[in-house]
Amino acid sequence: MAQHQIDRLDKKILQLISQDARIPFLEVARECNVSGAAIHQRIQKLRNTGIIKGSEFVVDTYKVGFQTCAYIGITLSDIKMFNAVVEELKKVPEVVECHYATGKYSMFVKIYAKDNRHLLQIILEHLTLIPGIAHTETFQISLDEIFRRQLSVFEIESTIDVIDEEE
Amino acid sequence: MAQHQIDRLDKKILQLISQDARIPFLEVARECNVSGAAIHQRIQKLRNTGIIKGSEFVVDTYKVGFQTCAYIGITLSDIKMFNAVVEELKKVPEVVECHYATGKYSMFVKIYAKDNRHLLQIILEHLTLIPGIAHTETFQISLDEIFRRQLSVFEIESTIDVIDEEE
DNA sequence: ATTGAAACCCACTTTAA
DNA sequence: TTAAAGTGGGTTTCAAT
Numbered sequence: 001m002a003q004h005q006i007d008r009l010d011k012k013i014l015q016l017i018s019q020d021a022r023i024p025f026l027e028v029a030r031e032c033n034v035s036g037a038a039i040h041q042r043i044q045k046l047r048n049t050g051i052i053k054g055s056e057f058v059v060d061t062y063k064v065g066f067q068t069c070a071y072i073g074i075t076l077s078d079i080k081m082f083n084a085v086v087e088e089l090k091k092v093p094e095v096v097e098c099h100y101a102t103g104k105y106s107m108f109v110k111i112y113a114k115d116n117r118h119l120l121q122i123i124l125e126h127l128t129l130i131p132g133i134a135h136t137e138t139f140q141i142s143l144d145e146i147f148r149r150q151l152s153v154f155e156i157e158s159t160i161d162v163i164d165e166e167e
Numbered sequence: 168m169a170q171h172q173i174d175r176l177d178k179k180i181l182q183l184i185s186q187d188a189r190i191p192f193l194e195v196a197r198e199c200n201v202s203g204a205a206i207h208q209r210i211q212k213l214r215n216t217g218i219i220k221g222s223e224f225v226v227d228t229y230k231v232g233f234q235t236c237a238y239i240g241i242t243l244s245d246i247k248m249f250n251a252v253v254e255e256l257k258k259v260p261e262v263v264e265c266h267y268a269t270g271k272y273s274m275f276v277k278i279y280a281k282d283n284r285h286l287l288q289i290i291l292e293h294l295t296l297i298p299g300i301a302h303t304e305t306f307q308i309s310l311d312e313i314f315r316r317q318l319s320v321f322e323i324e325s326t327i328d329v330i331d332e333e334e
Numbered sequence: 335a336t337t338g339a340a341a342c343c344c345a346c347t348t349t350a351a
Numbered sequence: 352t353t354a355a356a357g358t359g360g361g362t363t364t365c366a367a368t
Binding site: 201203205208209 | 338
């Protein structure tokens with residue numbers, strides 16, 4: 001566990017690259033009035049500390065045929081089954097997020113499906129059959145998402161505890 | 168509305184670039200045994216049709232000080248307030264996703280907060296004060312997410328209806 | 335719709351401060 | 352921690368198929 005300072009430059013970099021992963025680092029450098037090497041090193045450090053987890057192209061799931069999305073609260077019959085349930089959930093490709101929850105449900109997952117029939121099929125033929133899952137409640141989301149964005153860097157604390165993953 | 172064919176090459180490209188937005192297109196080209204120009208044009212087309220929405224670096228929200236995440240189901244007092252409520256939600260930076268829902272709730276949002284106190288503060292001092300929001304129910308997610316991934320391209324249909332956005 | 339070549343631009347490393 | 356310079360490689364365009 002190490003203390004890591006995130007300064008104004010880091011925030012500016014994060015803001016620029018979190019909106020467009022393909023932006024040339026030299027363009028970031030110009031916007032920040034520093035050298036390309038400086039940006040390169042900052043980004044390397046943000047990667048090493050794990051603050052940057054990776055980068056991805058965002059595919060429009062709606063346009064590729066997945067018109068239905070649902071969040072599902074899962075109640076486990078036995079919390080000791082947690083890890084085993086996670087492994088089974090990973091095998092269901094339509095499950096794209098999996099969270100540990102406190103409160104009413106033990107877990108919370110996000111699922112994409114082509115339509116309602118497909119969603120029901122995934123729940124009945126896959127989720128409810130997983131040993132350890134006692135009960136599910138489905139919160140269905142229809143149509144395209146209204147908006148989605150990354151957390152603004154301006155909300156980020158300046159001093160951050162990180163587990164240092166530098167080699 | 169146009170019909171758009173997504174073939175094996177498109178899927179392979181999407182698979183590679185959706186995991187790592189910084190992968191050199193020439194490397195994608197080598198993996199696919201086609202020229203760099205072909206990859207360039209395919210990706211351009213996927214962008215124009217809106218199948219690719221963009222690219223982003225993924226920031227570890229937990230590491231930057233947001234240890235709490237919650238999904239919140241929102242009941243509206245009047246569905247006609249929907250758009251106005253969306254505009255107000257956009258002004259709350261901790262709200263990172265907003266969905267239209269069917270069933271128990273009218274809307275479903277995702278929120279990041281620093282801790283429980285912060286979460287409660289956002290709900291009480293921002294969300295419940297928005298005109299049109301009648302009731303909220305919070306499903307709290309704690310700790311880091313267990314897993315998160317993009318929808319596998321292998322689940323994608325081959326024939327896709329898209330609204331063509333080419334200029 | 336795909337290619338190869340050309341021109342331009344960028345990423346990354348090393349150097350030095 | 353930063354900046355400057357060099358090289359190898361990537362991006363992008365274009366004519367041609």
